[in-house]
Amino acid sequence: MKEAYEIVQAAREINRFTTKELAENIFDAFFELHGDRRFGDDPAILGGIASLEGRAVTVIGTQKGHDVKENVHRNFGSPHPEGYRKSIRLMKQAEKFGRPVITFINTSGAFCDVESENRGIGEAIAESLLVMSQLKVPILSIFIGEGGSGGALALGMGNQVWMMENSMYSVLSPEGFASILWKDSSRSKEAAEVMKISPQNLLDLDVVDKIIPESKRKKKMKNEDVLHLMRKEIIGTLNMMDEWTQEYIVQQRQKRFRQF
Known part of the structure; x- marks a missing residue:
């Protein structure tokens, strides 16, 4: 089993799947939508409508890049308020048309510069949580890289x-944790172990429900095999959720998070 900080390093690798790649390779078709209808479009969050075996779904996720140019364009996957408001708009649209929502998460956190604060980053995150807690269509959330703070x-x-x-998946980075607790960011490796941020730790704590493997018998799986497995798991889960009533969807989600 990998040590926690090894997983942190792997989660941060620049060659990890992006939301765009997952949307275009797992689903049969994907049509991107833009803008929050209030300020503008945030490239750090990608969203749109996809089809999966004849089923329409809404796909939303934080978007990083594979090189410096794209990462600068995507703000390294750290959204501004308009990114979350775009997400909120798409989730409400999904509810209106009865589409399940699938989110992909790879972000170190929301972008907290002066402009973000001026445009209400905290309020946008809070509104997103409120909307998701009450949404009457199923939501499947998948962490594909970093999952940091309220931005995730x-x-x-x-x-x-x-x-x-x-x-x-953690409340902050291991470096931030070490800086706050021990006043020494160089102890990030130790912090990662203490924080229990690895998938297996979080599965044991019932914070997450499933781990999507990326290796088999300690050998890295081919990208196409990982995509095929994820597609199969998503289809099976959406088929199961088809049986749920709107009331149960909301109750199950709220109960799930209240237990923490």
Whole structure:
């Protein structure tokens, strides 16, 4: 089993699947939608409508890049308020048309510069959590890389929450934790162990429901095999959730998060 900080490093690798790649390779078709209808479009969050075996779904996720140019364009996957408001708009649209919502999360956190604060980043995250808590269609949230702070939680309130094998989910980074607790960011490796941020730790604590493997018998799986497995798991879960009533969808999601 990998040590916690090894998983942190793997979660941060620049070659990890992006939301765009997952949307285009897991689903049969994907049509991107833009803008929050209030300020503008945030490239750090990608969202739109996809089809999966004849079923329409809404796909939303934080978007990073594979090189410096794209990461700068995507703000390294750290959304501004308009990104979360775009997400909220798409989730409400999904509810209106009865589409399940699938979110993919890979962010170190929301972007907290002066402009974000001026445009209400805290309020946007809070509104996203409120909307997700009450949404009457199923939500499946999948951590595909980093999952940091409220910026990750804002898309992570699913009826089921999954993590890829080399992903992390925490209230802050190990470096931040070490700086606050021990006044020494160099103790980040130790902090990662203490924080229990690995998928297996969080599965044991019932914070997440499933781990999507990226290796088999200690060998890295091919990308196409990981995509095929994730597609199969998503289809099976959506078929199961088809049996749920709107009332049960909301009650199950709220009960799930209240237990923490």
